[in-house]
Amino acid sequence: MQSVIRTHLESVSSHSCYATELSFINSSTRRRSPPEWIMKTFCSVWLLLSLVELRPALPVSQETPLACRGPADPALQQPETPEEMDTTGDLEPTHYPARRAATVALHYLNTRHGSPYRVFGLQQVHKASAEDVAAGGRKYSLDFSVTTSPSGSAGPALRCSAEVLFPRTERHTPPDVQLNCEALQQLNSTAEDEAFYQKYITPDSAVSAQYLPDSYGNMSEDMQPFWRLARVAASFIMLRESSENTEFNMAQVASITQQESSEKQLMLDYVVLLHDLPSQEIIQWKLLASWSPDSGVRVLQMEWQPRCPHATKPPN
Amino acid sequence: MRHYIAVFALLAAVYCEEVFNGDQVLRIHAESKKHIQILKELERDVDFGLDFWTNVVSTELPVDIRVPHARLYAIKNFLKENNIPFTVMINNVKELLDREREEMVHNAEMERKTKSFNFAAYHDLDTIYNFMDTLVANHSNLISKVNIGSTYENRHMYVLKFSTGGEKKPAIWIDAGVHAREWISHATAVWLADRIATDFKENRTPVPSILSQMDIYLMIVANPDGYVFTHRSLSEFYRFWRKSRSATSNPKCHGVDLNRNWDAEFGGPGASDDPCAEDYRGPSAQSEIEVKNIANFITDHGNFKSFMTLHSYKQLLMYPYGYVGTDAPDRTELHDVATQASKALNSWHGTVYKVGSIFHTIEQASGASVDWAYLRGIKYSFAFELRDTGEYGFLLPADQIVSTARETWFALRYIMQYVCDHPY
Numbered sequence: 001m002q003s004v005i006r007t008h009l010e011s012v013s014s015h016s017c018y019a020t021e022l023s024f025i026n027s028s029t030r031r032r033s034p035p036e037w038i039m040k041t042f043c044s045v046w047l048l049l050s051l052v053e054l055r056p057a058l059p060v061s062q063e064t065p066l067a068c069r070g071p072a073d074p075a076l077q078q079p080e081t082p083e084e085m086d087t088t089g090d091l092e093p094t095h096y097p098a099r100r101a102a103t104v105a106l107h108y109l110n111t112r113h114g115s116p117y118r119v120f121g122l123q124q125v126h127k128a129s130a131e132d133v134a135a136g137g138r139k140y141s142l143d144f145s146v147t148t149s150p151s152g153s154a155g156p157a158l159r160c161s162a163e164v165l166f167p168r169t170e171r172h173t174p175p176d177v178q179l180n181c182e183a184l185q186q187l188n189s190t191a192e193d194e195a196f197y198q199k200y201i202t203p204d205s206a207v208s209a210q211y212l213p214d215s216y217g218n219m220s221e222d223m224q225p226f227w228r229l230a231r232v233a234a235s236f237i238m239l240r241e242s243s244e245n246t247e248f249n250m251a252q253v254a255s256i257t258q259q260e261s262s263e264k265q266l267m268l269d270y271v272v273l274l275h276d277l278p279s280q281e282i283i284q285w286k287l288l289a290s291w292s293p294d295s296g297v298r299v300l301q302m303e304w305q306p307r308c309p310h311a312t313k314p315p316n
Numbered sequence: 317m318r319h320y321i322a323v324f325a326l327l328a329a330v331y332c333e334e335v336f337n338g339d340q341v342l343r344i345h346a347e348s349k350k351h352i353q354i355l356k357e358l359e360r361d362v363d364f365g366l367d368f369w370t371n372v373v374s375t376e377l378p379v380d381i382r383v384p385h386a387r388l389y390a391i392k393n394f395l396k397e398n399n400i401p402f403t404v405m406i407n408n409v410k411e412l413l414d415r416e417r418e419e420m421v422h423n424a425e426m427e428r429k430t431k432s433f434n435f436a437a438y439h440d441l442d443t444i445y446n447f448m449d450t451l452v453a454n455h456s457n458l459i460s461k462v463n464i465g466s467t468y469e470n471r472h473m474y475v476l477k478f479s480t481g482g483e484k485k486p487a488i489w490i491d492a493g494v495h496a497r498e499w500i501s502h503a504t505a506v507w508l509a510d511r512i513a514t515d516f517k518e519n520r521t522p523v524p525s526i527l528s529q530m531d532i533y534l535m536i537v538a539n540p541d542g543y544v545f546t547h548r549s550l551s552e553f554y555r556f557w558r559k560s561r562s563a564t565s566n567p568k569c570h571g572v573d574l575n576r577n578w579d580a581e582f583g584g585p586g587a588s589d590d591p592c593a594e595d596y597r598g599p600s601a602q603s604e605i606e607v608k609n610i611a612n613f614i615t616d617h618g619n620f621k622s623f624m625t626l627h628s629y630k631q632l633l634m635y636p637y638g639y640v641g642t643d644a645p646d647r648t649e650l651h652d653v654a655t656q657a658s659k660a661l662n663s664w665h666g667t668v669y670k671v672g673s674i675f676h677t678i679e680q681a682s683g684a685s686v687d688w689a690y691l692r693g694i695k696y697s698f699a700f701e702l703r704d705t706g707e708y709g710f711l712l713p714a715d716q717i718v719s720t721a722r723e724t725w726f727a728l729r730y731i732m733q734y735v736c737d738h739p740y
C-alpha cells in the first residue's frame with residue numbers, strides 16, 4: 001500500500017511539483033528547527049565547563065586513593081606451583097608453561113638484538129620439554145619460531161632453540177637463558193635504524209611524548225621506533241622479573257623524555273607499563289635506556305614505581 | 317538511488333500535500349461484465365480527473381481509484397446508480413501522506429544512523445547504548461532489548477535478544493566487556509550485533525536457519541561501570557581498569573574481578589582474596605550485582621544451550637575447566653568444535669588462535685563464568701581471548717576492529733551452527 005502511494009507520489013510530483021522543487025528546498029531547510037542544534041551545543045559546552053570545574057574542586061581524599069603496593073615478588077605470588085608445573089618431560093606446546101618459558105627466551109633475544117626497527121615476538125612453540133635440575137631449579141628446552149616487528153607476520157619467521165633455567169630460590173633470581181636462532185648473525189642494524197639514529201642524535205633533539213599508544217591504540221608513525229625501543233628496554237626488566245609464574249608484555253609507554261645524548265648514545269627516560277598475564281597486574285617501571293646502532297640497547301637505571309597518582313615518591 | 321527517490325518524494329510530499337487534501341481512494345468491486353465496461357469508460361475519460369491506481373481488468377480484481385475531492389459526490393452517486401459496490405479505502409489522502417512522510421523521515425534518520433555508525437572505532441557507553449536502540453528500531457521484527465538489572469553504580473545492564481518468536485526457544489548466550497579494559501571485545505560485539513541483524517535481513521545462511529530454531533542473546537557490555545571508568549581519562553589508572561567498581565573491605569581499593577566471582581569452585585586457587593588485586597574474587601560467590609544479574613537471567617530462562625564470553629588478549633579459544641586441570645567430560649567434543657572454529661577464524665585473515673582448556677592454556681582460574689555455565693549443564697561453553705598476542709595488548713589499534721570482529725564471527729558462526737545441529 002505504502003509503495004503504491006510512493007510511486008503514485010512520484011508520478012504526480014513529476015507533473016505538478018518538479019518546477020517548483022528548487023524554491024521548496026530552500027524553504028524546507030529554513031523550516032528545519034535550529035533550536036535543537038543550539039541546545040545540543042549549549043549542553044555540550046556546559047558539560048565541558050562543569051567537568052573542568054569539578055576535577056580540581058574534588059578534595060584529594062574523596063578521589064579514590066590507591067593502595068601503594070610494593071613490587072610483587074614473583075616468587076611469593078604463588079607459593080604453590082599448580083599441577084601443570086610439575087610435569088617433567090615433554091610439554092604441550094600450546095599450554096602456558098611452554099609459552100611462558102618461550103616468552104622469557106624472547107625477552108632475552110630482544111635485549112641482545114632488539115632495536116628501534118626490530119622487535120621480536122613469539123610466533124609459536126613447536127616443541128618443549130622440562131626437567132628438574134640438581135640445584136633445585138627447572139630447565140626448559142624449547143624449539144620455537146619468532147616474528148620481527150615491524151612487518152610482523154608478513155615478514156619471515158626465524159627458527160630458534162633455547163634453554164631457559166628458572167632457579168627455585170627463596171628470593172627471586174632472574175632466569176638464565178641460552179639461545180640460538182638461525183641467521184641471527186646475519187642480522188645487522190638496518191638502514192632505518194641508522195636513519196633514526198642520525199635524526200635524533202643531534203644535540204638539540206628533545207623528543208618527549210605520553211601514552212604510546214593512546215587509549216585507542218593510536219600512535220604516530222614518528223613515535224613507533226621510540227615505542228619499539230621501549231619494548232626492547234622493557235625486555236631487560238621483564239627478563240629479570242620473570243619466573244614460571246609470570247608472563248610479561250609491555251602494555252604501554254606511559255611517557256618518554258629524551259635526555260642529552262651521552263657518548264654518542266641516544267639517552268631516553270621511559271616510564272613503561274608491564275602487564276603480567278597470570279596475575280593480570282599492571283606494573284609500572286621507570287628506566288633510563290641508551291641506544292646506538294653499534295652498542296644496541298642498554299638499561300642504565302631502572303626503578304619500580306608504585307601506581308599511586310598522589311604519591312610523589314615510592315613508599316620506601 | 318533509493319535515497320534520492322526518498323528525498324525527492326519527501327520534498328514533493330510536503331509541497332504537494334495540499335493538492336490531495338480531501339481526496340479519497342475508493343476500492344471498486346466490479347461484479348459483472350457491464351460493470352467492467354462502465355469502469356473502462358471511466359478510465360478512458362482523462363478529463364474527468366480520476367486517478368486509476370489499478371487498471372480495470374476483470375471482476376476478479378478490485379479497482380482502486382483516487383478521486384479528487386471535487387468529484388467525490390458525483391462519482392459516488394454514479395457508482396450507486398449503477399449498483400457498483402465500493403468501499404472507501406483511504407478517507408483522506410493528505411492525512412495518509414502526512415503519516416507516510418513522518419515515517420519516511422524517521423526511517424531515513426535511523427538508516428543513516430546505523431549506516432554511518434563507525435564500526436572501526438572505539439565508542440563510549442552512551443554511544444553503544446544509542447547504537448543498540450537504533451539497531452532495535454531498525455530490526456524490530458527480530459531484535460529486542462532486555463534490561464536484566466542494574467550495576468553497582470546503577471547503570472542499566474542490557475542484553476540484545478535476537479528472536480523469530482516462540483516461547484523460550486533453546487538459546488545461545490554471548491557476552492563481551494566483562495573486563496573493562498578489553499575494549500576490542502565490546503567493539504567486536506557491536507559489529508556482531510549488526511552483522512547478525514543484517515545476515516538475517518538479507519537471508520544469508522546460516523543465520524536465518526539458526527534463528528528459526530534458536531534465540532541469540534548478545535550482551536555487548538557486561539561491566540558498564542568498569543567500561544565508563546576506562547574512558548574517564550587517558551591516564552593508565554583508568555584505561556587499564558579491569559574489574560567492577562564496587563566498594564570493598566579496603567577503602568583504598570575498589571572492584572571485583574567479574575570473571576572470578578561466579579559460583580564455580582569459588583574460593584579455590586586461581587583468584588585472589590586481596591581487594592587490591594586485579595583478580596580479586598570478591599567476598600562471596602555472586603556478591604557482585606553484575607554477576608548476579610546475568611546468572612539469574614540465565615538460570616530463570618532455563619534453556620540456554622551455549623555460553624560464550626569474549627575477552628582479550630592472547631588469541632585463544634578455550635573451553636572448561638578453568639578451576640582444575642582434569643578433562644571435562646565433553647572435552648573431546650569441545651576441543652574438536654573449538655579447533656574447527658579456530659580454523660574458520662583463521663580462514664579470514666590468517667590469524668592463529670590456540671585451543672585448549674582455560675586451566676592449561678592460560679592459567680588456573682576459579683569462579684569463572686564458563687565453568688559456571690558448564691557445571692549448570694550448558695555444554696557448549698567457550699571463552700575467547702581476541703587479538704593480539706601482546707604487541708598492542710589491550711590497546712589494539714582501532715583499524716583492527718573490523719577484521720578482528722569478522723574473523724571472530726567466522727568462529728562464532730561455526731559454533732552456533734554446530735550447537736543448532738546438535739540439540740541436547
